[in-house]
Amino acid sequence: MNLKVQPKLIIHGGAGSSLKSKGGMEAVRRSLYPVVEAVYSLLLSGVSATEAVVRGCQMLEDDPCFNAGTGSVLQSDGQIRMSASLMDGASQSFSGVINVSRVRNPIELVQFLQTSPDRVLSDFGAVELARELQIPSYNCLTELRLQEWIQERQDNFKRTMAGVVAEEELLETSNARRGTIGVVALDTYGRLSAGTSTGGKGFERLGRVSDSAMPAGNYATKYAAVSCTGIGEDIIDECLAPRIVLRVTDGMSLKDAMHRTFAEASENNRDFGAIALDARGAIAWGKTSEALLAAYHDGEKMSDTLEIPTGKEIGCLI
Numbered sequence: 295m296n297l298k299v300q301p302k303l304i305i306h307g308g309a310g311s312s313l314k315s316k317g318g319m320e321a322v323r324r325s326l327y328p329v330v331e332a333v334y335s336l337l338l339s340g341v342s343a344t345e346a347v348v349r350g351c352q353m354l355e356d357d358p359c360f361n362a363g364t365g366s367v368l369q370s371d372g373q374i375r376m377s378a379s380l381m382d383g384a385s386q387s388f389s390g391v392i393n394v395s396r397v398r399n400p401i402e403l404v405q406f407l408q409t410s411p412d413r414v415l416s417d418f419g420a421v422e423l424a425r426e427l428q429i430p431s432y433n434c435l436t437e438l439r440l441q442e443w444i445q446e447r448q449d450n451f452k453r454t455m456a457g458v459v460a461e462e463e464l465l466e467t468s469n470a471r472r473g474t475i476g477v478v479a480l481d482t483y484g485r486l487s488a489g490t491s492t493g494g495k496g497f498e499r500l501g502r503v504s505d506s507a508m509p510a511g512n513y514a515t516k517y518a519a520v521s522c523t524g525i526g527e528d529i530i531d532e533c534l535a536p537r538i539v540l541r542v543t544d545g546m547s548l549k550d551a552m553h554r555t556f557a558e559a560s561e562n563n564r565d566f567g568a569i570a571l572d573a574r575g576a577i578a579w580g581k582t583s584e585a586l587l588a589a590y591h592d593g594e595k596m597s598d599t600l601e602i603p604t605g606k607e608i609g610c611l612i
């Protein structure tokens with residue numbers, strides 16, 4: 295195993311309609327950059343890519359701005375049900391929870407499941423596991439998300455999805471945004487990991503399963519790792535994360551894999567975004583949605599994808 299690889303990190307807080315106001319963008323930056331900074335320091339201190347991903351997901355789940363953990367959107371019956379997954383590229387092991395409620399950090403359950411014989415749990419089983427692990431019961435509801443649901447209920451749930459970020463000024467300008475959080479890391483040993491967590495689309499039918507708890511939305515091998523965000527059904531139909539990862543695993547560059555995959559997605563009128571890393575340290579992002587709220591650390595500096603111009607929907611730094 296390689297020692298002293300330059301760590302790399304990319305995170306996202308969802309994809310969807312453009313953030314219209316400069317204030318909105320600055321608010322998202324204020325949320326994303328401290329996570330990049332904290333998690334990149336952990337990577338420099340030598341923690342594994344998976345530990346770094348879990349910590350990053352916890353921080354993003356704890357930020358009420360994003361649709362995961364605290365600040366999750368409500369489903370059609372007014373309840374919060376969250377989904378998350380983790381894939382360790384070195385062991386090529388996937389774990390996930392589907393539609394779990396009353397836990398603060400779904401990613402913690404998913405981390406525990408990495409070494410369990412049963413690695414994907416749904417609703418009751420996931421809650422039972424939280425009880426076994428003595429994780430305290432927690433209410434992820436925020437006033438903004440409640441108001442958003444009440445407004446939508448009055449409109450008979452016309453919107454296809456809830457807002458990607460919960461900010462009053464953003465909600466006013468937002469329409470059909472798609473929320474999820476995700477973290478992809480490369481550690482000093484050259485190991486990759488990806489984690490994704492979500493409150494779902496918002497206003498969905500009971501029992502709907504999110505891509506964020508499937509390999510389609512979160513996948514990694516020792517060659518590449520990807521976390522997706524956007525309309526879950528579109529992500530599942532493209533089998534987005536494995537499509538990119540397997541192209542890289544079969545020898546395509548990450549840049550070419552992203553271009554090919556997003557060209558296919560555009561042809562199919564998909565609405566989503568993805569962030570990715572490869573084992574050589576390439577950092578990539580791509581989107582068919584208007585905006586992708588991602589930020590990264592390339593080893594020298596932090597930057598983001600909040601203001602990428604039309605025609606630059608796919609980026610790859612090598």
Ligand code: GLY
Nearest residue numbers: 494495504524526
């Ligand atoms: N990508 C999040 C969801 O559709 O549930």
